[in-house]
Amino acid sequence: MSAPNQSTSEAAEELKEVFQKEVGSYLLKAHISSDNLKVFIDVEPATQPPPADLIAPAAEELEKVLLDAGIKDCLQIIVLADIAKDLKAGKVCQKRRVAKGISPVSGKEGKLVYLVKRMGAPREIRVDEYGIADYSILHIFDNIVPEQIVARIYPPKPGQAGRDVYGKEIIAPLGEPAKYKIDSTLEEGEESGHSEYRILRSKQNGFLYQEGENLKVQHDLVVGGDLDYRFGSLDFIGKVVVSGDVMPGFNINSRDGIEVKGSVRGGSLVSTHGPIKVDGFVYGGVNSRVISGQSFTANIVQEVNAEIKGDITVIKEARDSMLRSESALRIEKGHLYGGRTLVVCGAECGILGSEVQTPTLVELVGDMEATVAFSQLKIRMNNHVKAIELIKLHLGPFVEDRKKLESLRLEHRMKMEALLLKLEKLEKSLKVLEKRKVDLLLSARTSNVKRINVITKMYPGVQIIVRESIFKTEQILPGPISIDFDLATSQFVSGPLKPLETSYKDEPIAPPTQEEISASEAAKEDSPPQTEEKTEEKEDK
Numbered sequence: 001m002s003a004p005n006q007s008t009s010e011a012a013e014e015l016k017e018v019f020q021k022e023v024g025s026y027l028l029k030a031h032i033s034s035d036n037l038k039v040f041i042d043v044e045p046a047t048q049p050p051p052a053d054l055i056a057p058a059a060e061e062l063e064k065v066l067l068d069a070g071i072k073d074c075l076q077i078i079v080l081a082d083i084a085k086d087l088k089a090g091k092v093c094q095k096r097r098v099a100k101g102i103s104p105v106s107g108k109e110g111k112l113v114y115l116v117k118r119m120g121a122p123r124e125i126r127v128d129e130y131g132i133a134d135y136s137i138l139h140i141f142d143n144i145v146p147e148q149i150v151a152r153i154y155p156p157k158p159g160q161a162g163r164d165v166y167g168k169e170i171i172a173p174l175g176e177p178a179k180y181k182i183d184s185t186l187e188e189g190e191e192s193g194h195s196e197y198r199i200l201r202s203k204q205n206g207f208l209y210q211e212g213e214n215l216k217v218q219h220d221l222v223v224g225g226d227l228d229y230r231f232g233s234l235d236f237i238g239k240v241v242v243s244g245d246v247m248p249g250f251n252i253n254s255r256d257g258i259e260v261k262g263s264v265r266g267g268s269l270v271s272t273h274g275p276i277k278v279d280g281f282v283y284g285g286v287n288s289r290v291i292s293g294q295s296f297t298a299n300i301v302q303e304v305n306a307e308i309k310g311d312i313t314v315i316k317e318a319r320d321s322m323l324r325s326e327s328a329l330r331i332e333k334g335h336l337y338g339g340r341t342l343v344v345c346g347a348e349c350g351i352l353g354s355e356v357q358t359p360t361l362v363e364l365v366g367d368m369e370a371t372v373a374f375s376q377l378k379i380r381m382n383n384h385v386k387a388i389e390l391i392k393l394h395l396g397p398f399v400e401d402r403k404k405l406e407s408l409r410l411e412h413r414m415k416m417e418a419l420l421l422k423l424e425k426l427e428k429s430l431k432v433l434e435k436r437k438v439d440l441l442l443s444a445r446t447s448n449v450k451r452i453n454v455i456t457k458m459y460p461g462v463q464i465i466v467r468e469s470i471f472k473t474e475q476i477l478p479g480p481i482s483i484d485f486d487l488a489t490s491q492f493v494s495g496p497l498k499p500l501e502t503s504y505k506d507e508p509i510a511p512p513t514q515e516e517i518s519a520s521e522a523a524k525e526d527s528p529p530q531t532e533e534k535t536e537e538k539e540d541k
Contacts, residue, residue, distance in 0.1 A: 006402040015040060019067045021048055026087065028065055036164035039071055039099035039334035043083060043090040048295070056087035066098065071165050090450040103160035107175035110374055113152045116142040118208035119218070141207040144217055145237065149191065149246040150208050151200040160484045206238045207255065227252070239274060284321065307372050326367040328500050332455060336360065342370045346451040351461030362452060363465040364485060368445030377437055384430040391423045449501040450485035464492065
């Protein structure tokens with residue numbers, strides 16, 4: 001079995017001679033590497049030409065010389081045996097490695113372990129139970145809130161010590177610490193009960209963004225170009241800015257505001273705490289909606305269903321839309337026609353209505369009535385009333401005289417009794433809904449001044465409504481004028497143009513009727529527990 005030769009790199013490394021020693025008629029020269037981890041020897045006859053009776057040293061003799069020199073534990077005996085064999089055959093030994101120490105193993109590097117999905121990580125596509133992928137909904141980052149822990153920082157670990165050819169310990173270098181830099185959006189600290197690592201904690205809403213070694217929490221999500229399959233629909237806790245269009249089939253839900261430099265082609269925009277601004281047009285459609293906890297501004301809106309806490313501002317045109325504002329609608333140089341508008345603090349329009357007398361409704365309401373929730377409540381009440389009327393029609397005389405049920409056959413009687421039970425539940429549920437409606441109206445805020453401003457003209461077909469009172473015109477009404485509703489007389493009065501006012505009074509726009517109050521009082525007595533009410537509503541559906 002032949003011993004392995006040293007590699008080319010080993011032969012080329014810088015060596016230092018450490019000793020020379022005669023072994024019989026041979027001279028042994030020992031060389032050591034700069035890191036004291038390798039020993040190489042040359043063995044050749046001590047005199048030239050070598051004597052005829054030259055006797056090669058045995059492997060044990062070579063080993064003793066090296067042991068006497070302090071080279072221990074790491075001698076390669078098999079190599080020494082191979083050298084002795086070559087010497088006996090008349091060969092010489094040149095730079096043979098006969099000892100190798102143990103190299104130290106560096107410690108593991110420190111690492112940053114992310115606890116959230118950061119922007120730029122591989123995107124995830126939602127796949128439903130049938131294996132169909134929805135590319136309009138992509139998981140490209142996680143939303144982050146203040147005080148949320150976004151990463152753990154593990155320190156480097158110690159390595160494994162080595163040993164040189166003299167048996168001396170070589171200390172292993174410590175691993176490199178994790179490389180990262182943070183800005184004011186993150187803070188580094190400790191997590192209670194965990195001393196083995198440190199943490200990075202967010203100081204604001206947003207997503208985690210990494211650029212090289214730099215880490216920060218980005219509050220604004222900027223979409224370069226159109227919002228399409230690159231990003232999918234967005235659900236973000238900060239602010240979204242789209243530099244292009246929002247393409248069909250894509251929606252934005254952003255807590256702190258939405259800004260679209262282009263147009264919106266059928267998607268929904270929802271921002272509970274921020275304004276919504278669209279530089280182009282917003283085309284809504286049946287399933288789209290615009291909801292803002294502040295304000296909504298757009299150039300053109302068509303078939304838009306909007307519920308806005310503050311002002312709605314349209315630059316050019318609002319057409320066939322459902323616009324709800326707890327403040328005012330402002331289209332000072334534009335055109336409003338078609339659809340229905342509910343405002344608390346009035347509206348100002350350049351042109352109101354159209355030449356073809358498109359039905360256009362503008363209602364001055366309380367802030368509660370300007371919400372989708374109130375409209376849905378009224379729809380549910382109407383559905384209850386219709387269901388009650390249908391059941392009564394089907395029951396006929398059995399509604400008033402239930403003793404007549406005894407004359408029916410068992411099967412028919414059971415059906416009638418089931419309908420009567422359903423009727424009782426619907427009537428009880430309707431009382432609860434009526435109470436809720438009265439409570440909302442009593443807590444509603446309304447404007448001190450109920451005013452619609454027309455800058456250029458108002459066409460027939462427009463109706464301005466305050467509860468039961470309606471203002472309309474049979475001829476084109478030229479502007480500029482203000483149309484006010486006088487609370488004292490419950491009459492509309494038109495006059496010179498005056499600015500809109502946004503002051504509130506804590507009174508309902510009109511007091512509830514006695515019937516509504518009576519229904520509310522009755523519902524207080526008969527109101528079922530919340531769980532029962534939910535059950536009744538589900539049955540009604």
